[in-house]
Amino acid sequence: MSTEEVFSFAKQMTDSITCLRDGGHHLQAVMLTYVAIEQMAWLSVEPLRSGPADFQKWVDSYMQPYDPLPCTAREIWEARNGLLHMGTAESSANRDSDEIRLVCYVYGSTPKLSNKSEGVVFVRVEDLVTSYLTGVLWFLTYLHENPNALRVAQGKIARMLTQRPLQL
Template identity: 85%
Template sequence: MSTEDVFSFAKEMTDSVICLRAGGHHLQAAMLTYVAIEQMAWLSVNPLRSGPADFQNWVNTYMQPYAPLPCTAREIWEARNGLLHMGTAESSANRDSAEIRRVCYVYGNTPKLANKSVGVVFVRVEDLVTSYLTGVMWFLSHLDGNPSELQVAEGKIARMLTQRPL
């Protein structure tokens, strides 16, 4: 067993994100990054289904300790919900809870923004992508030392709709 299939999948997702960013589609790149995080979280758990707790656990375990974002895993989950489901910077949790800040996106050489807005946090799309990539590397390192978890991930990769060499 090796992590080659998981790495190959992560590389395909990353190449797609880079293609979107290169074309100036920064929000779409953020959307695909959230999808990639969700799929990595799914690979990290034994049941065939995963949910918000698994996503947040993957972010807390593999992204935040090594390439932290200025928001919590819960805020990243809610940002994902807002962007993927409604194309907005907010989700219902932002409206229902003062504890969950709204994530607003910036990209490129945007100068560091002085955030004077309560309930808002700014995330550079590039930082989201970098944090995801860092998380992938730590996840692969974890799988290298945990054959039973690698077997679960490999089984799920085999189920995914991806291009396979002929």
């Protein structure tokens, strides 16, 4: 069995994220990165449905150990919620809990930011994308070593709406 289908899907998502970022659409690149993380998390679990815990587990398993971001998997999940659902950096968890910091985005060659607020964390768009890509590589390594997990991922890839070459 091969991880080729999963790699091909991840490459399509990465190419799209890069296209948005290179076109100056940084927030849209972040949005698509969150979608890509969510889809990778879905590929990593047995049931047809996945949720917040699966997203956070994928971040903790494949992104944070190898290319850590300055925020927790839960904060990344909440940042995703705020951006995808409301177009804001803030989610309801930021308002309801002192434990979940607000994730603010910066991009480009920004100088080292001095963060004087305990309730805010800064994430470079490029770092989020790089951490996702690193996560994909480690996830592919895991799939290569675990045939049952690879079968689950391949079965789900087959269900996805993707662009495939026409078979004549």
